[in-house]
Amino acid sequence: MKPFAATIAIVAFAFAAAAAEKKVELKNLPQAVQNAVAEQTRNAELKGLSKETEHGVTSYEIETVANGRHRDVTVDAKGNVTTIEEETPIDSIPAAAKAAIEKKVASGKIAMVEAVTKNGALAFYEASYATKSGKKAEFAVKPDGTPTKED
16 A cells, blocks of 8 residues: 555656746747747846746746846747736735735735736736745735635
8 A cells, every 4th residue: 555655646746846847048948939038028137937838738937027026927839928927016006905915914924916917917916925923825816805816
């Protein structure tokens, strides 16, 4: 029974690793993705590039900083922007979303709030925070303050 459990654990780990992000170099990316990187870093500093394949779909994340704020852009293999995660001041988000984040964080400390846009439309806000005990966590809410499990 123990060898079977070990095999299951190894298979589960392999699947988790397959979906993990892998750092990549610009020169090794498809030309369309290289063009997207050039476009997305025109007024920003490139901080990192990664590739992820999940459910057979490959995407690339372009990590940037512009005007002191983090901005991560995900593009597909054709260079089309699918998701933008942009650091934003909590005071600039809708009151309902701000209240929901502050209630969830409670006596913890907010590290960063990002506006997440998918396929050109604002989808949700994601807050990275540390709990009172120091544990790092994330919480996502729709603009109306409704919690969401999207990522």
